[in-house]
Amino acid sequence: MQFPIPTIESFLEPKWSELDKLRSIVGNFFEKNQIEEEHFSPIYMVATELVENGIKYGDFSSEYPYISLKLSKKKNKIITEVKNHISENSIQNLHKLNAKIQWIRGFQNPFEAYVESLKEVSGKQLQEGESGLGLVRIAYEGQSLLDFYVDENTNLTIIAEYHY
Amino acid sequence: MYNKEIHEDGRLKLEIHYQPDKVIVIWLGESKEREPIKFIAPVFEKIYQKDPTNPIILDFTKLDYMNSSTVNPIVKQIEKARQSKRKLEIHYKSNLKWQELSFSALRVFLVPGLIEVKGIA
DSSP, rough: OOOOOEEEEEOOSSSSSGGGHHHHHHHHHHHTTTTTTTGHHHHHHHHHHHHHHHHHOOOOOSSOOEEEEEEEETTTTEEEEEEOOOOTOOOOHHHHHHHHHHHHHSSSSSSHHHHHHHHHHHHHHHTOOOOHHHHHHHHHHOHHHEEEEOOOOOOEEEEEEEEE | OOOEEEEEEEEEEEEEEOOOOOOOEEEEEOOOSOOHHHHHHHHHHHHHHSSSSSEEEEETTTTTEEEEEHHHHHHHHHHHHHTTOOOOOEETTSSSSHHHHHHHHHGGEEEEEEEEEEEOO
16 A cells, blocks of 8 residues: 655745745645754755746746645655746756756765855856856755756756755 | 944845954845845945955854855855955854855865854854
8 A cells, every 4th residue: 555645735926035935835844744853954945946946947928837846755755846837948948957967966975066166156257146056055955866857848847855 | 443234135134243353244034035146245345345454254153044146145255355365254053054064165265364164063
């Protein structure tokens, strides 16, 4: 007999103010699943970074005009999934996303990837707003493995798997 | 000279304590604006105008959260201090795991006697 995986799914509008809801969404998930508090910070950070990315790069003019945040617990894993629609012509961004994930995986320790990214940020001009640190921070500080897929409706789902 | 200033943007509050021998910048709340550099950079420009020489302490021990976009302006301040040979210390709470992971990585910019990163228990 299979037990259902404890999951919660929230639908967020693509507005920066929606980030204020994440602390209570993640908190409810932890409470419901009786997960130790020490894991809260990494999961809250992972969820926030992924939803921020969704707001920045999503296309909300479609039939899927929101961001879905799904949190699930499976044995000693917490899985964060963030889904949003992307435009047909954002294939370039997908290549970048894939390259970044592969680049992170190329390091034996995500700390090394994070330090490399910090050095890169240090060399950038002050005007360059995007730090490019979000995914690498998820891998290092969020201790999570990253993956993604795009479904037949051009919805992008980024998955972060945290082991504890 | 002792002077205190408070700057706020969204959920982030920066308390600037101008003391005779140092400037302490206390970070409070959460930094999760889309472009926090737009708020943080001018605050530091003002600090450099008001006190161009004394050591700066960036105190993150009371910060609850920051997004990755906040790391950029912090790194820029480290770089600025290094270039102007101004002493800068970063203080974080070492028994908070996220702070330990996030701020200890900034030791990559450490310059003994100039740029220091200290975990406070």
